[in-house]
Amino acid sequence: MCDVKQNIAKLVEDLEIERIHVPVVACGIGTNARDAVKAIQAGAKEYIPLPPDAELIAAVLEAVTEESNTMIASDPAMKNVMQLAEKIAPSEATVLITGESGTGKEVMSSFIHRKSKRKDGPFIAVNCAAIPENLLESELFGHEKGAFTGANGRRIGKFEEAHGGTILLDEVSEMHPLLQAKLLRAIQEKKVTRIGSNDEVKVDTRIIATSNRNLEASVQKESEIEADAIFLQESDFTQGASASAASPTNAPSAAGVSPSAPTVENTEGVEILIGRTISDVERDMIVNTLDHCLGNRTHAAKILGISIRTLRNKLNQYKDEGVDIPQVG
Structure with missing residues (x-):
């Protein structure tokens, strides 16, 4: 939010130059219609009269935030990726998005969730690279009371939290191979087992994963990703198209697998195998x-x-x- 007396056009221009995509809301004392029109013509999304009305501000911010979640792309290559994501989104496909850091993989994940049938369900993001290896299993699958030192009570994992929605496994390639085997079971059988329990818990969760590594090249080069990761990369995540708003070589690529049988093809002719x-x-x-x-x-x-x-x-x-x-x- 900014004062209507400020140079809103310059502010909007500076944000665009810095590639900061946030909506601008102008505010000013009174209900001067001329000021409101000028502010919107300069690039503001809305105008809020002061003194502030809490409910009005909340409604306006919610509206402009929802609008700003819409992905916009002008680069033809990125448009192809978005078209591919829209085709995959309505299915129950498990999706892998690859690309260098900063290319918008998490934004694309959120876009797929919002375009899916699970849009009203939770969207739970887990950064697999940021959580210590000895805690990640508990974070994903949960634990029972007394399962390990410090487990003072039952805790449900992120898979259960995401029930009915989508779980994002950010930088999944950083996960330890032994944990990847349990992840593979969650993908295949839609079941998880909390640490310290023998009981299986059914989960209705769609999985989207991201990686900043070329998994296929890593496997072929030095087997740094073991069998379970090979299974994930070669099987459950089939490679797809790539593009970027800045450069086609830097962009996220998306791919998916679901229980259905047809193939989906993007404009570049790259096939996404759906169902095996x-x-x-x-x-x-x-x-x-x-x-x-x-x-x-x-x-x-x-x-x-x-x-x-x-x-x-x-x-x-x-x-x-x-x-x-x-x-x-």
Whole structure:
């Protein structure tokens, strides 16, 4: 809010130059219609007469804040990403958004939530990189009283808090591989288990995740993301399109998977695969991991967390189904 006597046009211009996207509300003593018109013509969203009326101010701020949540893009590449997000939003797709820090991944996540059927439900954001590893499991899945030192009472996790809505897992690639396995179960089975409990809790939560890393390149380069992350990146999050309002190379990319069967395609011709069976995902994970290990079954089994015998049985099954199995070398 600013005084109507201030140079509102200059203020709006300066905000745009600094890329600060906040609505400007002018205020002034009395109800001078001419001042109100000038303020709005200069770029203010609303005009509030003083002395202030608390209910009026609350209503105006709510209105302009809701309006400011609308994403605006002029760059053609970013428009493509927004069109893709709008196609994915109404589904129950699990979505991965990748891009460098500062490219608006969390804003895009909120946009998808607001465009979804869950818009009236909660939107819970969790920064996986900011929470210590030993506390993140409790933060996500909750704990029972006495589960560990300091657990003085039951606490529900963020997945339960987001029931009926959306949970954002910001920087999911920073999560420890062992915790990724539990996350994978939450994605697949829609169930979580609090620390210190054996009882499963059903959760109706849509998952949106973000990462500032190229997960595929990380896996191929040095296996820094283990089997569970490979499963997440290769299976539950299928790569999509990328763009940015500033530069197409800096932008968030969005992708999704849902229980339905069709494919969605953006204007760049990049396909988003929507819907795959667990067996298909498992097969691709195993075969891709073996290929990454240059056919070395011992190494592949270690990464996958299964025995060599189980891997051999799976590969024999896939071979009988006509799948090309990577060989050593």
